Amino acid sequence: MLGLAADRLRADTNRLLAFLFHQGILDEQFLQLQQLEDESSPNFVSEVVNIYFHESEKLLRNLRSLLMDRELSDYNKMGIHLNQFMGSSSSIGAKRIRNVCVAFRAASEQNNRAGCLRALELLEHEYCFLKNKLHELFQIQQQRVLAAGVRYPMQN
Amino acid sequence: MTVERIVSETKDPFPVGMRVLAVDDDPTCLLLLETLLRRCQYHVTTTSQAITALKMLRENKNMFDLVISDVHMPDMDGFKLLELVGLEMDLPVIMLSANGDTKLVMKGITHGACDYLLKPVRIEELKNIWQHVVRRKKFDRKDRNNSDSKDKPHADSGEAAGIGKADNNVKINKKRKDQNEDEDEDLDENGHDNDDPSAQKKPRVVWSVELHRKFVAAVNQLGIEKAVPKKILELMNVEKLTRENVASHLQKFRLYLKRISCVANQQANMAAAVGTADSSYLRMGSLNGLGNFHAFAGTDQLHNAAFRSFPPSGVLGRLNTPAGLGIRGLPSPGTIQLGHAQNSGHSSNDQSKLQSLVPGNHNTNILQGMPMSLELDQLQNNKGVTHIGELPTANSTAVFPVSGSLIDSRIAGFSNNSLGVTSNSLMLEGSSQQATLHASNLRDGVSSIGFQNVNTLSDFASIDPLSSQLRDSKADLQGQAAPINCNAGPMIRSVPQEWNAPYQSHLMSCSVNSSIPVNGAMVQLDQCLDRNNSIFHRTMDSDSIGPLNFVDPLSIEHSEGLNSAAMKPPVIEKEGYLMYQPRPHGNHIPDNIGSLEDLASAMMKQDRDKGNPTNGNFGHNSYSHRTCI
Numbered sequence: 001m002l003g004l005a006a007d008r009l010r011a012d013t014n015r016l017l018a019f020l021f022h023q024g025i026l027d028e029q030f031l032q033l034q035q036l037e038d039e040s041s042p043n044f045v046s047e048v049v050n051i052y053f054h055e056s057e058k059l060l061r062n063l064r065s066l067l068m069d070r071e072l073s074d075y076n077k078m079g080i081h082l083n084q085f086m087g088s089s090s091s092i093g094a095k096r097i098r099n100v101c102v103a104f105r106a107a108s109e110q111n112n113r114a115g116c117l118r119a120l121e122l123l124e125h126e127y128c129f130l131k132n133k134l135h136e137l138f139q140i141q142q143q144r145v146l147a148a149g150v151r152y153p154m155q156n
Numbered sequence: 157m158t159v160e161r162i163v164s165e166t167k168d169p170f171p172v173g174m175r176v177l178a179v180d181d182d183p184t185c186l187l188l189l190e191t192l193l194r195r196c197q198y199h200v201t202t203t204s205q206a207i208t209a210l211k212m213l214r215e216n217k218n219m220f221d222l223v224i225s226d227v228h229m230p231d232m233d234g235f236k237l238l239e240l241v242g243l244e245m246d247l248p249v250i251m252l253s254a255n256g257d258t259k260l261v262m263k264g265i266t267h268g269a270c271d272y273l274l275k276p277v278r279i280e281e282l283k284n285i286w287q288h289v290v291r292r293k294k295f296d297r298k299d300r301n302n303s304d305s306k307d308k309p310h311a312d313s314g315e316a317a318g319i320g321k322a323d324n325n326v327k328i329n330k331k332r333k334d335q336n337e338d339e340d341e342d343l344d345e346n347g348h349d350n351d352d353p354s355a356q357k358k359p360r361v362v363w364s365v366e367l368h369r370k371f372v373a374a375v376n377q378l379g380i381e382k383a384v385p386k387k388i389l390e391l392m393n394v395e396k397l398t399r400e401n402v403a404s405h406l407q408k409f410r411l412y413l414k415r416i417s418c419v420a421n422q423q424a425n426m427a428a429a430v431g432t433a434d435s436s437y438l439r440m441g442s443l444n445g446l447g448n449f450h451a452f453a454g455t456d457q458l459h460n461a462a463f464r465s466f467p468p469s470g471v472l473g474r475l476n477t478p479a480g481l482g483i484r485g486l487p488s489p490g491t492i493q494l495g496h497a498q499n500s501g502h503s504s505n506d507q508s509k510l511q512s513l514v515p516g517n518h519n520t521n522i523l524q525g526m527p528m529s530l531e532l533d534q535l536q537n538n539k540g541v542t543h544i545g546e547l548p549t550a551n552s553t554a555v556f557p558v559s560g561s562l563i564d565s566r567i568a569g570f571s572n573n574s575l576g577v578t579s580n581s582l583m584l585e586g587s588s589q590q591a592t593l594h595a596s597n598l599r600d601g602v603s604s605i606g607f608q609n610v611n612t613l614s615d616f617a618s619i620d621p622l623s624s625q626l627r628d629s630k631a632d633l634q635g636q637a638a639p640i641n642c643n644a645g646p647m648i649r650s651v652p653q654e655w656n657a658p659y660q661s662h663l664m665s666c667s668v669n670s671s672i673p674v675n676g677a678m679v680q681l682d683q684c685l686d687r688n689n690s691i692f693h694r695t696m697d698s699d700s701i702g703p704l705n706f707v708d709p710l711s712i713e714h715s716e717g718l719n720s721a722a723m724k725p726p727v728i729e730k731e732g733y734l735m736y737q738p739r740p741h742g743n744h745i746p747d748n749i750g751s752l753e754d755l756a757s758a759m760m761k762q763d764r765d766k767g768n769p770t771n772g773n774f775g776h777n778s779y780s781h782r783t784c785i
Contacts, residue, residue: 029276036191044191052184083228087254088184091276 009144016137023096025130030093046138052092053131059085060127063120067113075108078116082108085123097126171286172197175219179209179237180226180252185275189224189252192279198286206232213245217362220247221289224273227253227260235267242268244362248288252277266415361401367394371405380413 020026037044059081066078082105089098100123107115176198180186186202193200201220203209206229213220223241227234238249251264254275264272270288273281363371374391375383385403392402 032276032279033188036188036195041191048184048187051187055182055184080228083254084182087226087275088182090254091185091188093276 006144006147009140009147012140013137013144016133016140020133020137025096025126025133026093027095028093029090029095033092046141048092049134049138052088052094055088056085056127060120060124063123067116067120073111073113073116075111075116078108079105094130097123097130100126171289173199174286174289175199175221176201176285177209177212177220177223178202178225179206179223179229180204181229181231182226185226185252185277189277192277192282193224195279196282198282205229206234206237210237210240213241213247214362217245222248222250222285224250224252224285227251227255227264235263238264238267238269243368244364246292248292250285250288361397361405363405367392367397368405370394371402371409375406375409380410 017026020030033045033048041047062081063078063085066074066081082101086098086101086105089101100119104116104119104123107119176193178186178189178193178200179202180189181204183204186204190200190202201212203212206225209223209225210232213223225234225237229237234251234253238251241247241249248270249268250271250273251269252273252275253260253264256274261272270292271285370392371388374388377391378384378387383406385399385406388406389397389399389402
């Protein structure tokens with residue numbers, strides 16, 4: 001019974017990851033993150049990803065407030081935020097988000113406000129989607145840990 | 157692997173335990189970088205602020221072996237930090253950025269970065285960074301040798317000015333040989349320390365702002381040609397400063413000046429090309445000694461980088477400007493002759509002095525180079541134009557396979573004497589142009605940038621072959637698309653042809669309008685991506701044109717996506733980890749998964765069978781380690 005749960009959870013993890021990779025939401029870099037997780041840093045991936053979420057939300061807020069300012073849109077500042085967003089997104093393997101950032105940056109370089117707005121909305125959407133999926137992933141993994149943990153006393 | 161070999165041979169753990177200082181304002185990247193570096197067995201210190209980093213470095217000069225820094229930081233520009241570190245602490249600095257724009261990379265290199273990495277950073281790249289430390293240490297020692305031996309004959313050559321003939325050279329040669337012996341003896345005592353890169357026992361002289369100012373004042377007082385370390389030392393009157401310190405600093409300084417003069421040459425070249433040939437333009441070459449010594453920091457790194465082939469093109473290249481032509485009647489054939497001289501090593505009348513700058517095989521160029529300065533002075537007197545001429549940049553790659561740094565310093569010296577003041581930005585821009593020619597020495601930085609660009613383009617290009625195949629299955633797609641299609645009519649706009657066929661039926665009215673400025677294929681494809689994404693991920697669009705009564709695309713995507721997952725994407729075993737083939741963007745649309753995936757797996761199989769990991773169309777995403785587009 002417990003073994004089945006662990007297997008099911010593992011299958012869920014794999015399916016979710018497969019989906020994310022398929023859709024181009026995540027890329028190889030995420031695998032590199034996973035490889036860095038070991039006994040010395042057991043929660044590395046979730047640590048990094050949580051920091052990423054925290055920072056990204058700040059950045060998205062900043063971007064939105066910059067764009068909402070109808071008087072003067074500071075495209076330079078947007079570019080700086082975007083650059084950071086791009087850097088962190090690519091570092092954790094959030095491929096799609098990074099690509100939207102590229103489009104966003106192109107629009108901002110042309111001072112194209114409409115394009116920037118569109119890109120921002122898309123960015124927010126992609127970000128929410130990724131966040132949900134990754135939370136799901138972490139939940140499954142937590143359950144796996146629990147499922148594995150429950151087994152040990154029985155083995156003893 | 158090389159690392160292991162070193163460990164076993166010298167019993168020195170280096171590069172294990174190499175002390176790295178990592179600076180990045182982005183906490184995500186900083187944590188990742190720290191973990192990666194620890195995985196490489198380096199000793200890591202991190203900070204998110206450049207100012208803190210500088211403080212740490214200044215506190216204890218020997219605390220770190222290498223600095224990795226992000227380019228864009230809020231409190232201080234990464235390039236500025238780079239220069240300061242190079243100038244004050246003489247440590248190798250690696251730049252890090254999400255932006256791989258060639259101009260930025262160029263800027264990094266000209267400011268003296270020994271490498272420029274792109275985010276996301278791979279562990280493979282970090283495993284190699286210790287080479288920069290070793291390289292710098294080795295060259296540092298060699299520099300000191302060279303600079304010491306150079307300076308003594310330099311004083312003599314001042315007397316022999318205007319002649320630069322063989323007998324003097326012979327004398328100089330002899331002198332240098334003696335000096336080299338002396339120097340070698342001197343340095344042998346420190347040899348062991350120098351050989352051990354990780355434990356630098358020799359105390360590092362920190363060239364602070366005041367110290368450098370004194371140095372520059374002394375050099376200016378003596379005159380750049382006559383500036384010998386011993387005299388500089390006397391003039392500076394700073395205790396605990398040795399002649400060797402001054403000598404190496406002088407060497408770097410000369411490199412820096414030369415670098416500036418190259419920039420000035422570039423400027424003049426541009427001016428000449430544009431036809432303005434304004435002499436004031438030519439004069440904007442370099443700084444006087446006092447200003448902008450921040451950029452000076454780069455010279456040492458330059459020394460190690462590709463710029464060995466850089467230098468002579470600076471002064472020698474000036475022959476082509478109209479002003480240069482007018483002054484001495486040095487025609488453009490002169491430059492060509494220089495080119496030949498480079499190879500043949502023989503000199504003709506007019507060009508003898510210039511050609512003597514060409515290194516040939518031996519070190520006598522220092523002397524022969526001396527007459528140059530006099531010539532330049534004359535030039536300066538004649539017309540107030542400071543440089544000689546400039547090679548068209550196209551030629552310079554062919555002309556200057558320079559061997560030693562000797563030439564660099566000579567030319568730098570001349571340039572300094574003749575030139576006026578300029579701005580930092582000019583110098584950077586110019587040298588960046590110059591540097592394009594010789595960027596071949598850049599390692600991962602440029603190559604990975606190129607690779608990235610290729611990745612990007614080819615990634616988008618990968619859509620093309622797919623989409624052409626998609627056209628065949630167009631009917632299929634449209635059939636499949638029916639349930640997803642929204643009731644708002646398809647919106648037709650100016651899209652690249654490849655996208656039209658399969659995706660037209662999917663186009664819903666959204667805020668993406670045709671007024672998007674299309675700026676080359678990349679942006680266009682980006683927009684396409686936007687549209688494709690928006691199709692499936694946008695439920696309600698604030699700017700949407702009409703009422704949309706379509707099914708929530710997300711949920712459809714999920715079910716389709718899960719179905720696709722069940723269809724078992726091609727899985728590649730990699731180092732024990734299952735790696736799922738990330739699909740190119742063209743495959744975003746779930747309902748296409750059937751047809752596209754078959755295509756994908758067919759292509760993948762082909763690649764795998766061929767054993768070709770770098771299929772530009774498709775396979776690079778999965779096969780290469782480089783993830784980002």
